Amino acid sequence: MVKAVVLGAAGGIGQPLALLLKANPLVTELGLYDIVNTPGVAADLSHIATPAKVQGFLPPDDGLKKVLTGADIVVIPAGVPRKPGMTRDDLFKINAGIVKGLATGIATTAPKAFVLVISNPVNSTVPIVAETFKKHGVFDPKRLFGVTTLDVVRASTFVSEIIGDLSLAPKVVVPVVGGHSGVTIVPLLSQSSHPLPSSLSEDSHAALVHRIQFGGDEVVKAKDGAGSATLSMAYAGAEFAAKVIRAIQGEKGIVAPSYVSLESDAEGAAALTKELGQELAYFSSNVELGVDGVAKLHPLGKLTEGEQALVKAAIPELVKNIETGVKFVADSY
Numbered sequence: 581m582v583k584a585v586v587l588g589a590a591g592g593i594g595q596p597l598a599l600l601l602k603a604n605p606l607v608t609e610l611g612l613y614d615i616v617n618t619p620g621v622a623a624d625l626s627h628i629a630t631p632a633k634v635q636g637f638l639p640p641d642d643g644l645k646k647v648l649t650g651a652d653i654v655v656i657p658a659g660v661p662r663k664p665g666m667t668r669d670d671l672f673k674i675n676a677g678i679v680k681g682l683a684t685g686i687a688t689t690a691p692k693a694f695v696l697v698i699s700n701p702v703n704s705t706v707p708i709v710a711e712t713f714k715k716h717g718v719f720d721p722k723r724l725f726g727v728t729t730l731d732v733v734r735a736s737t738f739v740s741e742i743i744g745d746l747s748l749a750p751k752v753v754v755p756v757v758g759g760h761s762g763v764t765i766v767p768l769l770s771q772s773s774h775p776l777p778s779s780l781s782e783d784s785h786a787a788l789v790h791r792i793q794f795g796g797d798e799v800v801k802a803k804d805g806a807g808s809a810t811l812s813m814a815y816a817g818a819e820f821a822a823k824v825i826r827a828i829q830g831e832k833g834i835v836a837p838s839y840v841s842l843e844s845d846a847e848g849a850a851a852l853t854k855e856l857g858q859e860l861a862y863f864s865s866n867v868e869l870g871v872d873g874v875a876k877l878h879p880l881g882k883l884t885e886g887e888q889a890l891v892k893a894a895i896p897e898l899v900k901n902i903e904t905g906v907k908f909v910a911d912s913y
């Protein structure tokens with residue numbers, strides 16, 4: 581029995597994500613919450629012939645408390661998306677408060693739930709959830725995940741395009757580490773399950789790294805003011821949620837990159853910190869998932885000189901983003 585909840589369920593990501601969760605046979609209950617339109621979305625999805633019982637809630641009448649009651653996994657795509665010319669950090673002003681409010685609801689109603697944060701800027705919103713949970717005395721670092729799966733999905737797609745066979749895309753695995761914005765997105769192409777063509781020029785290699793780091797901008801530009809990635813994000817979010825659900829049901833050996841607290845695995849964090857050359861409170865590395873959430877943080881492994889430089893460039897930005905999230909919560913109490 582798994583109850584999945586989507587907070588921000590009527591939005592561009594929320595609706596297709598809810599559809600994909602409804603299609604997941606492991607989900608037996610699906611709770612949808614938004615400030616608008618969830619009764620309609622829930623009624624629509626409830627006609628699909630899969631096991632999940634669907635219910636939609638709005639803020640009045642304790643809707644947040646009702647949707648979160650009994651939740652096993654909570655996915656948060658609530659908040660505003662980018663428009664052309666904006667960075668993800670420009671969303672902080674609005675999204676920080678939204679995420680903190682929802683985190684407060686989870687802390688008080690479903691403190692044991694696994695929480696998957698999609699709302700941007702992820703590098704800062706994940707610390708906001710953690711700090712809010714700490715204020716309520718319920719923070720379990722193993723249960724909090726920043727969803728960076730879209731970067732992994734993009735890497736698989738773009739690498740298979742360069743190899744010249746898009747049919748490989750579902751099988752191509754590239755670890756993408758660091759965080760989720762611009763230079764903090766670090767694809768480890770040397771560890772791709774499917775090597776890049778040896779004929780690939782240095783310039784083409786650099787362009788591929790850039791495309792993975794700034795893939796979000798490509799969609800924001802193409803949508804021309806109508807938002808950012810929604811469908812690919814819903815796909816990515818549902819993929820990661822499905823992995824967490826399988827892991828908490830006992831499946832072993834599931835590994836995926838995710839932006840997590842380094843408090844989630846002291847031993848793994850020590851090895852990672854050594855590789856990074858400094859302490860960071862949060863980092864996205866390959867995470868082994870288990871019944872309690874994070875089972876093991878994997879080290880980065882062998883990196884090329886170019887990849888080492890990318891990791892080095894990501895660190896100051898991550899430090900700044902993490903501090904911004906932590907400070908926001910500290911200042912608001």
Ligand code: NAD
Pocket residue numbers: 587588589590591592593594613614615616657658659660661662671675678681682697698699700701702727728729730731760807808809810813
């Ligand atoms: P959207 O505007 O289409 O949908 C957001 C939804 O959140 C809306 O339905 C809105 O009503 C709802 N909402 C706002 N405040 C709320 C609150 N307090 N409680 C519940 N719901 C609330 O936006 P979108 O395109 O779905 O994007 C959502 C967020 O996801 C953005 O911050 C975007 O930047 C982020 N995003 C992250 C990734 C990633 O890889 N992590 C990828 C794409 C988008």
Ligand code: LMR
Pocket residue numbers: 661662668700730795796797799800808809
């Ligand atoms: C993405 O990577 O597509 C998302 O983070 C949305 C954005 O703002 O680019």
